Amino acid sequence: MTTSAPALPRPRRAEPLHRRLADPLFAVITYGLIAVAILVIVYPLYFIVIASISDPTLVQQGKVFLFPRGLTVDGYATIFGTSTIVRGFANSVLYTVVGTAISVTMILCGAYALARKDMPGRSLFMILFVVTMFFDGGMIARYLVVKELGMLDTMWAVVLPGAVGVWNLIIARTFFEQSISPELREAAQLDGASDFRFFFSIVLPLSKSLITLMAMIHIVANWNAFFDAMIYLSDESKYPLQLVLRNVLIQSQASTAGMDMASMESTAQAQKMGELLKYSMIVVSTVPLLIAFPFLQRHFVKGATLGALKS
Numbered sequence: 001m002t003t004s005a006p007a008l009p010r011p012r013r014a015e016p017l018h019r020r021l022a023d024p025l026f027a028v029i030t031y032g033l034i035a036v037a038i039l040v041i042v043y044p045l046y047f048i049v050i051a052s053i054s055d056p057t058l059v060q061q062g063k064v065f066l067f068p069r070g071l072t073v074d075g076y077a078t079i080f081g082t083s084t085i086v087r088g089f090a091n092s093v094l095y096t097v098v099g100t101a102i103s104v105t106m107i108l109c110g111a112y113a114l115a116r117k118d119m120p121g122r123s124l125f126m127i128l129f130v131v132t133m134f135f136d137g138g139m140i141a142r143y144l145v146v147k148e149l150g151m152l153d154t155m156w157a158v159v160l161p162g163a164v165g166v167w168n169l170i171i172a173r174t175f176f177e178q179s180i181s182p183e184l185r186e187a188a189q190l191d192g193a194s195d196f197r198f199f200f201s202i203v204l205p206l207s208k209s210l211i212t213l214m215a216m217i218h219i220v221a222n223w224n225a226f227f228d229a230m231i232y233l234s235d236e237s238k239y240p241l242q243l244v245l246r247n248v249l250i251q252s253q254a255s256t257a258g259m260d261m262a263s264m265e266s267t268a269q270a271q272k273m274g275e276l277l278k279y280s281m282i283v284v285s286t287v288p289l290l291i292a293f294p295f296l297q298r299h300f301v302k303g304a305t306l307g308a309l310k311s
Contacts, residue, residue, distance in 0.1 A: 052279035056272040075280030087237060088244030092223060095240055099159035099222040104214045106164050111172030112199060129166050146232055157232035168214060175210045220289060245281045
């Protein structure tokens with residue numbers, strides 16, 4: 001009895017060149033686009049930093065590109081030499097901490113209540129919230145409300161009127177609806193947990209990414225806010241940093257405009273200082289956020305995708 005020879009494996013056909021190059025080409029294009037995007041975002045920030053310590057004349061002439069030239073710290077010396085800067089910085093920290101705590105607390109509590117399907121009038125309350133996104137009483141109406149509540153020239157006039165953003169409330173409600181299952185609440189109730197115990201002991205620990213996202217949004221908003229303070233505050237000792245920096249810049253420009261034009265040297269020097277102050281103020285007002293963001297970045301990235309998928 002004879003045995004047949006084993007069949008030889010068929011040689012694999014060579015993969016077409018365009019298919020072999022597809023993945024590497026895609027990777028090169030992707031990384032190239034990412035590099036360009038990073039450059040477009042990072043370079044303006046870097047330019048502001050080097051411009052704040054460079055000779056304003058060289059900056060205006062376009063001679064400052066990659067490295068500072070004509071090093072000077074006169075802009076920072078002028079800013080921190082102003083007595084109101086430190087007080088404004090302290091006020092901004094206070095308004096940011098208190099305002100963020102109030103906003104995050106109100107949004108988490110309100111969103112969890114709206115996410116509960118057994119809440120009476122849930123749909124009506126949601127409609128009332130959404131209506132405020134399309135209709136606004138205007139600045140005069142808000143001012144009269146703040147005045148009648150006795151909050152003029154107080155911290156509460158800055159932190160309370162915009163404490164709850166409806167869009168953030170909707171994001172938080174969506175998170176609770178998708179992440180906190182009714183079965184989990186039923187299990188907690190069987191163990192004797194009340195609604196408050198369930199919210200504080202189970203819901204909040206499972207919502208770290210949401211809390212971080214809400215906190216970061218309101219930290220940035222409260223830190224950069226100055227319009228409400230400009231409208232509602234009259235005592236300069238209560239001004240936040242952004243409003244103080246704005247006033248310093250306006251005073252610098254006003255002093256330049258009021259100079260005797262015959263004194264060309266003094267006028268040019270004042271204009272140079274005004275340009276230097278612009279860049280220095282941006283750095284001073286931005287650095288605290290840049291320092292805080294890396295500590296919250298991991299939770300912020302996760303929280304930024306909340307509601308992206310529908311369960």
